[in-house]
Amino acid sequence: MRVSNFFISTQKEAPADAEVASQALMLRAGMIKKLAAGLYTYMPLGLRTIRKVEAIVREEMNRAGAIELLMPVVQPAELWQESGRWEKYGPELLRIKDRHQRDFVVQPTSEEVITDLARSEIRSWRQLPVNFYHIQTKFRDERRPRFGVMRAREFVMKDAYSFDRDFDGAQRSYRVMYAAYQNIFQRFGFEFRAVAADSGAIGGSMSHEFHVIAETGEDAIAYCPDSSYAANVELAEALPLIPARQAPAEDLCRTPTPGAAKCEDVASLLGLPLSRTVKSVVMAADTRGDKGQVLSTQIVLLLVRGDHAVNDIKVSKLPGMADARMATEAEIVDAFGCRPGYIGPIATAKPLRVVADRTVVNMHDFVVGANVEDFHYTGVNWGRDLPEPEVADIRNVVAGDPSPDGKGQLAICRGIEVGHVFYLGTKYSAAMGASYLDENGKSQTLEMGCYGIGITRILGACIEQNHDARGMIWPEAIAPFTVVICPIAYERNAAVREAADRLHAQLQEAGMDVVLDDRGERPGAMFADWELIGVPHRLVVSERGLAAGTLEYQHRRDEAPTSVRLDGVLAHLRQRSQS
Known part of the structure; x- marks a missing residue:
């Protein structure tokens, strides 16, 4: 290739709205050109790298036994209504109508289409297992597109979907894809981690994310330097930091705390470690009728140590909390008789559900809000001053926590998610009637897995990990x-x-x-x-x-x-x- 026969369009300065290094450098190098918020034209340099990424992905997917096809960008709404995601997916799903006023979506993912294909094409156990994949344009109507190609509205992904006879077969397919992903990211030359993760809007009971390690990553990853344990902070198990509860040593006392509405302020005012305080977070769990109307609302008080943060993903997995929301100030005043900042589990205005983190339930002589403005209770103890709570892991882990595998302490790093593997089970196949006939002629529901790689996001993640003051530093495998x-x-x-x-x-x-x-x-x-x-x-x-x-x-x-x-x-x- 000669530059005279190619197209190079570099510039000295990056646009003022470039937020991260990859965005600035790709624009300066002429790899991408912005068309609108979250929409980019991939220029010749950028496209060369995309094609190299795709080639490696194809080689490894084919080597793993997956079969390539190509599904449409535009999908009929009926399939999404059938799976239940037409309502559940949210505003990121771009809904459109054709000239006949029929509803369609510009697909962000293809579970519905592939399941529809499977139910029409897979008849017998002899056709299984099978894994289909495609590399296709996606669209998610991000509220705030940012970070260039890493959080764009239109992007390219590789999706793969496995179909198996049973759980054991699905687990084998999952392991094959997991290994293929390891090979792909090693060939790219990345420093990366595979971490246990939440399945999010895709669904399923088991998943791993593949993260490129970079300080600008949006995700926090908890890992143990002394073992192979790694998990997204959203999913990492937080073990109790106090092995057992000690006997009370202080009397319960309602203590003045004027103007101290935050745990940090209370601890400073009382001259106590922040770890002696307990933070109160109030959620509301609505029960809805068939038409979406609210039938009743349960107020739930979450308690974590003052130096910890509530983990929304963990809370959503508690019974009855799947669609819980933050309580309004009016709901808080009604339940506690006090405005936010001074609330706590003692002498609430109304009975409510109390869920304490594993560490909190082993605390003694701690501090909580008194449900009176400018006052907190000190010397609080379970059993003596308030009933034993419901106990659950509801907090984010922090650096120094014990590793859940018992092999050391956790460290925290930042990562950019570039791949995700899910075990879906029968979430889509059951909802959409995708089945096969077994050896005995009996109908069985297909077991599914889902495996995605962000093709265009790979470019941004690679640059975030590989750049200096002069520009990008491409790994040889995917350099333009x-x-x-x-x-x-x-x-x-x-x-x-x-x-x-x-x-x-x-x-x-x-x-x-x-x-x-x-x-x-x-x-x-x-x-x-x-x-x-x-x-x-x-x-x-x-x-x-x-x-x-x-x-x-x-x-x-x-x-x-x-x-x-x-x-x-x-x-x-x-x-x-x-x-």
Whole structure:
């Protein structure tokens, strides 16, 4: 490839609205062009990387036995109504009507379509197991698109869906896809972790997320440095930090705490550690009728230690709390007789459900709100001062917590989710009647798995993990080009031009993805462009080097160039590619 036959469009400054490094660098390098909020045109450089990502994904999916097909972007609403997600998915689902006023969606995912396909095509146990995948454009109507391609409204994903006879078969398919994902992200050259995760809107009872480790990641990951344990903080089990409850040592006392509405303020005012306080969070669980009307509302008081935070995902898994919401101030005043900031579980205005975290239930002589403005209770103890609560794991883990596997302490890092594998079970197949006939001619419901990779998100995540002040640093496997030849005075020096052309042909013949910069740019501007773009290997051809029988080589991660003999360039590139 010659730059004169390609299209390079770099710029010195990033747009002012670029929020993260990947967004700024992709725009500066001319990999993407913004069309509207969350909508991008992928320019030739960006598309080359996308195609390399897709190629690796296809190779590994095919190797794992998955079969490629292609499902539509636009899907009939009837399928989503059949699965129950037409109402449940929320405003991210883009709903449209055709000229006949029939409802359709611009698909964010394809569970309904693949299940419809399976129920029409899979008849017998002899057709199982089978795994279909496609690489297709998706659309999610994000409320606030941000971070460039990492939180865009339109994006490209790889979806795969496995169908099996039973639970054991589905688990085998899950493990095969898990291993395939490990291979994919290793081939990309990423530092990544596979973490236990919540299934979210897709559903299912088991899932793992694959995260590229990066400080700008939106997700917090809890992991144990001394073992293989890793989980999204939303799912990581929080063990009790106090092994057993001690006997009361203080009397219950209603203590003035003027203006101290937060646990931090209360602890400071009373001269106590924050860990002696208990935070009260009030939720409301509505019971609804067939038409969505609220029939009744249960107020639920959640208690966590003052230095901890409530985990909404864990709370949603408690009985009756799947659709719980934060209580309104009016509901809080009605239940506690006091405005937020001073509420607690003692002497509430109305009976209510109290759920305490595992650590809180083992505390003694702690501090809670007194349900009177500017007052808190000190010396509070379970059993003596208030009834024993319902106990559950409802908090986020923090660094230093014991690892759930018992092999050390947890650490926290940030990650960017780039892949997710789900065991779906019969969530969709049962709802949509997808079944097969077993050996005895009896109808059985298909067991399903779902496996996604964010193809275009991979680009942003890779850059967040691999960049410096000069620009992007692409792993060789998915770089837009592997090698760039930068000739000095290409248009003015015949010897340089002939040597550069010859080297370009030699590397092409050797199967390398090489680009020759024949624009005649000044060295500084030319080098800056390719450092911004992040091509792994740079070869500089100059008159001085040719006189010595050498050229200048520099890997994108090298601090300085080195001289390489002209007759040893190919061997040197191959050696550096393997290192």
